[in-house]
Amino acid sequence: MTAGSIDAGLSGRDPHTPESTLDRPRDYLHAQSTLRSWFLTTDHKRIAILYLTSITLFFIIGAVAAGVVRLALVVPNGAILNNDNYNKAFTLHGVVMVWFFLIPSIPATFGNFLIPLMIGAKDLAFPKLNLTSWYIFMAGALFTMISVVLGGIDTGWTFYAPLSTAFSNTWVLPALIGVTIVGFSSILTGLNFVVTIHTMRAPGMTWFRLPIFVWTHYATSLIFLLATPVITVALILLVAERAFHVGVFDPAYGGDPVLFQHLFWFYSHPAVYIMVLPGMGVISEIVPAFAQKKLFGYKFVAYAAIGLASVTFFVWGHHMFVNGQSDLASLVFSGLSFAVAVPSAVKVYNWTATIHKGSLRLDTPMLYAMGYIGLFVLGGLTGLFLATLAINQHIHATYFVVAHFHYIMVGGTVLAFLGGLHFWWPKFTGRMYNESWGRVSALLIFIGFNVTFFPQFILGYLGMPRRYATYPAEFQLLNVLSSAGATILAAGYIFPMLYLVYSIWWGRRAPGNPWQAKGLEWETTSPPPTLNFITPPKVPNQPYDYPIKVTETGGTPA
Amino acid sequence: MQERSALELWPASASSVAVEADYLILAFTVLTLLLTVPVFLAISYFAVRYREGVDADRDTSNQRSFLIEISWMLIPFLLTLIFFVWGARIFVESKNPPPDAMTVEAIGRQWMWKYQHPTGQSEINDLHVPIDQPIHIRLTSQDVIHAFYLPALRIQMGVVPGRTTDLWFKANRTGTYRLYCSEYCGTDHSLMGGNLTIMTQGEYQEWLTHSGAQQSAPAAGRALYESYGCASCHDPGATVKAPRLAGLYGSQVELEGGRKIVADEEYLRARILNPNENRLAAGYKQIMPSFAGVIPADDLARIVDYLKAYHSTEGEARP
Ligand code: HEM
Numbered sequence: 001m002t003a004g005s006i007d008a009g010l011s012g013r014d015p016h017t018p019e020s021t022l023d024r025p026r027d028y029l030h031a032q033s034t035l036r037s038w039f040l041t042t043d044h045k046r047i048a049i050l051y052l053t054s055i056t057l058f059f060i061i062g063a064v065a066a067g068v069v070r071l072a073l074v075v076p077n078g079a080i081l082n083n084d085n086y087n088k089a090f091t092l093h094g095v096v097m098v099w100f101f102l103i104p105s106i107p108a109t110f111g112n113f114l115i116p117l118m119i120g121a122k123d124l125a126f127p128k129l130n131l132t133s134w135y136i137f138m139a140g141a142l143f144t145m146i147s148v149v150l151g152g153i154d155t156g157w158t159f160y161a162p163l164s165t166a167f168s169n170t171w172v173l174p175a176l177i178g179v180t181i182v183g184f185s186s187i188l189t190g191l192n193f194v195v196t197i198h199t200m201r202a203p204g205m206t207w208f209r210l211p212i213f214v215w216t217h218y219a220t221s222l223i224f225l226l227a228t229p230v231i232t233v234a235l236i237l238l239v240a241e242r243a244f245h246v247g248v249f250d251p252a253y254g255g256d257p258v259l260f261q262h263l264f265w266f267y268s269h270p271a272v273y274i275m276v277l278p279g280m281g282v283i284s285e286i287v288p289a290f291a292q293k294k295l296f297g298y299k300f301v302a303y304a305a306i307g308l309a310s311v312t313f314f315v316w317g318h319h320m321f322v323n324g325q326s327d328l329a330s331l332v333f334s335g336l337s338f339a340v341a342v343p344s345a346v347k348v349y350n351w352t353a354t355i356h357k358g359s360l361r362l363d364t365p366m367l368y369a370m371g372y373i374g375l376f377v378l379g380g381l382t383g384l385f386l387a388t389l390a391i392n393q394h395i396h397a398t399y400f401v402v403a404h405f406h407y408i409m410v411g412g413t414v415l416a417f418l419g420g421l422h423f424w425w426p427k428f429t430g431r432m433y434n435e436s437w438g439r440v441s442a443l444l445i446f447i448g449f450n451v452t453f454f455p456q457f458i459l460g461y462l463g464m465p466r467r468y469a470t471y472p473a474e475f476q477l478l479n480v481l482s483s484a485g486a487t488i489l490a491a492g493y494i495f496p497m498l499y500l501v502y503s504i505w506w507g508r509r510a511p512g513n514p515w516q517a518k519g520l521e522w523e524t525t526s527p528p529p530t531l532n533f534i535t536p537p538k539v540p541n542q543p544y545d546y547p548i549k550v551t552e553t554g555g556t557p558a
Numbered sequence: 559m560q561e562r563s564a565l566e567l568w569p570a571s572a573s574s575v576a577v578e579a580d581y582l583i584l585a586f587t588v589l590t591l592l593l594t595v596p597v598f599l600a601i602s603y604f605a606v607r608y609r610e611g612v613d614a615d616r617d618t619s620n621q622r623s624f625l626i627e628i629s630w631m632l633i634p635f636l637l638t639l640i641f642f643v644w645g646a647r648i649f650v651e652s653k654n655p656p657p658d659a660m661t662v663e664a665i666g667r668q669w670m671w672k673y674q675h676p677t678g679q680s681e682i683n684d685l686h687v688p689i690d691q692p693i694h695i696r697l698t699s700q701d702v703i704h705a706f707y708l709p710a711l712r713i714q715m716g717v718v719p720g721r722t723t724d725l726w727f728k729a730n731r732t733g734t735y736r737l738y739c740s741e742y743c744g745t746d747h748s749l750m751g752g753n754l755t756i757m758t759q760g761e762y763q764e765w766l767t768h769s770g771a772q773q774s775a776p777a778a779g780r781a782l783y784e785s786y787g788c789a790s791c792h793d794p795g796a797t798v799k800a801p802r803l804a805g806l807y808g809s810q811v812e813l814e815g816g817r818k819i820v821a822d823e824e825y826l827r828a829r830i831l832n833p834n835e836n837r838l839a840a841g842y843k844q845i846m847p848s849f850a851g852v853i854p855a856d857d858l859a860r861i862v863d864y865l866k867a868y869h870s871t872e873g874e875a876r877p
């Protein structure tokens with residue numbers, strides 16, 4: 001295999017002696033090998049792998065739909081896709097990417113795998129419930145796919161009424177029911193995480209010794225628990241109105257269409273933090289490990305996670321400034337949205353300060369993390385533009401919004417996901433991937449992403465509305481540029497899938513702690529045994545106990 | 559419509575509010591750069607300066623984190639609040655139309671706009687308004703949610719069934735600009751738009767008196783024809799078996815039972831309002847719904863005008 005820089009770096013740091021294998025239990029991947037042992041497993045690590053495989057599949061479906069959308073937009077007149085098929089393509093893309101990829105992405109895979117390891121537990125609190133969550137997820141997602149097989153849906157992932165309840169002639173009902181079912185999987189996962197973090201910490205693992213990854217997942221789980229029921233109710237009401245004409249949202253039956261938007265965004269804005277917080281957790285693990293320095297302002301970052309998860313419940317109205325909401329409500333929601341930016345910004349400065357005076361290695365996970373910081377900052381600040389009332393009146397529902405949320409969700413979360421995947425890959429699989437390929441993929445994605453989505457900020461400010469199958473000719477050049485970027489981005493996504501899968505069989509065997517990282521998950525073998533630790537762990541140290549310390553001065557709140 | 563190049567980098571603006579909104583976003587962009595460029599530079603610099611193996615000062619004993627944290631939380635927040643206030647001011651003004659505003663009623667429906675001027679004239683998709691006069695548009699929808707978007711004025715407003723919403727502006731530059739539907743409303747969402755023409759007072763009065771002639775009638779009629787669902791039965795490619803209407807006007811049609819009749823204007827009107835009355839076209843089933851009470855008189859006139867101008871060269875030849 002490669003004699004890449006990883007090897008050089010490793011031998012310089014800590015010559016790796018293979019651990020004795022004689023009386024060591026088999027690792028979780030090899031403990032059993034029947035199909036049954038995978039599909040009926042209650043091991044959180046195996047369930048994480050089930051999730052990883054299924055969401056990768058959904059990512060591919062969503063990405064193909066995105067490719068179709070970008071292809072269609074190369075010409076302004078809809079010559080490639082007619083309006084109907086275009087609408088179905090972007091709806092499929094949005095539905096799959098949001099509900100079946102992004103929301104479960106980091107929590108259901110890394111969270112499932114790592115939370116017990118990080119807190120020194122044998123498994124989650126409710127292992128069977130954990131498996132049930134996966135089955136519920138798959139049942140709901142596949143149910144939604146029925147509507148795609150039957151002919152598609154054209155409501156957009158937002159399902160606004162009364163378009164979705166009375167006017168769309170597509171297969172809306174299966175999609176609504178499927179997404180509703182998937183919500184229960186989120187709720188159960190959130191419940192499992194909260195109980196686990198409360199009750200299963202190893203001796204010595206106090207709250208302020210928890211890694212930030214666990215803190216952000218705790219905050220995410222609270223959102224799962226508190227917000228998901230609201231979307232469940234909203235979706236059920238849509239089903240009732242579409243199937244039985246129960247008038248809730250459609251004024252033709254005495255309903256109110258703005259009510260649906262309130263319910264929808266009451267969930268879907270916090271859902272943005274379901275996507276963002278776990279990513280922040282991942283970055284907060286990667287950056288200290290590759291700087292070999294304690295995370296700067298640990299407590300602030302932990303509090304910021306909880307703060308974000310709370311304030312995020314009070315800003316949903318920023319999606320409705322121009323949708324018939326009262327002006328006073330708009331003013332309040334705009335102000336609160338500015339306030340929510342503060343704890344987000346804190347984290348970026350904290351990561352930067354962590355790098356300062358560290359001892360940096362620019363390996364693949366770190367490159368992804370640095371890309372994440374850049375794109376996330378841009379996504380966050382353009383979010384402030386959107387929260388500014390006078391600007392929102394112009395760029396609401398244009399490509400500016402499309403660019404903004406892709407910077408957050410793709411530039412942010414997907415980069416964190418890929419960074420985390422490379423960081424913990426040795427732990428998941430016991431193998432190392434080729435380091436130089438990893439760096440190439442990080443670079444390709446960063447470039448491809450910016451070429452794809454930066455032009456969309458300009459398109460939006462020029463006034464190109466989103467969800468447009470046809471558009472005026474003056475927007476064509478920027479659209480072609482964006483589609484060209486998408487091809488680079490596609491290459492950047494396909495490449496890691498190839499070399500990571502390759503490494504499962506042909507990669508160099510990974511040591512227990514290839515990055516000299518701190519945290520309990522690195523103290524066990526790679527991959528870990530079924531019950532995670534050979535000797536039950538104890539936690540005598542502060543978190544992020546890296547060689548380079550930061551002295552937190554007395555003023556820090558306790 | 560003025561010529562447009564393939565690549566534009568800044569949208570045209572037609573009001574002082576639009577110009578101020580541009581200043582707002584430019585100033586905000588400057589602040590954004592001030593807050594982020596140092597971070598990006600610092601990350602890049604640190605990445606080089608503190609690489610593993612590079613000899614550097616790594617003494618962290620005098621990093622005072624609490625003060626630093628409070629300041630980098632509060633200073634950017636207070637700076638951005640300036641923009642919250644500025645944006646809110648423009649927004650509040652844009653919500654309160656002055657009393658002397660001229661009110662235009664606008665109705666959105668899948669997939670067309672219809673406007674009614676205070677003097678009674680109506681038009682479809684394209685909107686004509688005078689310069690230097692506050693224009694208050696009262697919006698409502700007859701089906702799903704739409705949104706009325708005027709990029710040259712940097713404003714848009716949701717158009718919601720079951721309620722009215724408002725929008726007002728005072729344009730200060732004549733010209734023809736685009737208007738769009740910006741809330742996704744189904745299949746032809748991207749076609750639900752037209753031109754906003756801002757004209758001098760004199761031109762506007764002129765336009766009002768000749769509004770019937772000036773409105774590009776076939777385009778308006780076509781929009782109505784599609785919006786009322788005629789096209790979904792009568793156009794080539796429809797799944798329903800219905801006669802093509804191109805070239806119908808003035809030709810002789812054979813009705814069920816062998817009766818022949820010339821399709822004049824009277825015939826067209828009668829067919830649309832009351833298709834059942836003993837006038838079934840030969841060889842077809844009675845499935846066309848009656849549009850009496852559905853299509854108001856002015857729209858009916860536009861549809862009939864459209865059918866009169868709808869020659870077989872545009873569509874398929876009549877079978
Ligand atoms: C994890 C990755 C992604 C997520 C979560 C995501 C999410 C979304 C969502 C929620 C929408 C809105 C759909 C709607 O309006 O109903 C959207 C639209 C869009 N996405 Fe993505 N997306 C992702 C990746 C991509 C990629 C890689 C591309 C480009 C190749 C892309 C291109 C687009 C485009 C062009 C639209 C706009 C469609 C329109 O408004 O007409 N997306 N995406």
Ligand SMILES: [Cu+2]
Pocket residue numbers: 268269272315316318319
């Ligand atoms: Cu939001």
Ligand SMILES: [Cu+2]
Pocket residue numbers: 704705739740741742743744747748750
């Ligand atoms: Cu629309």
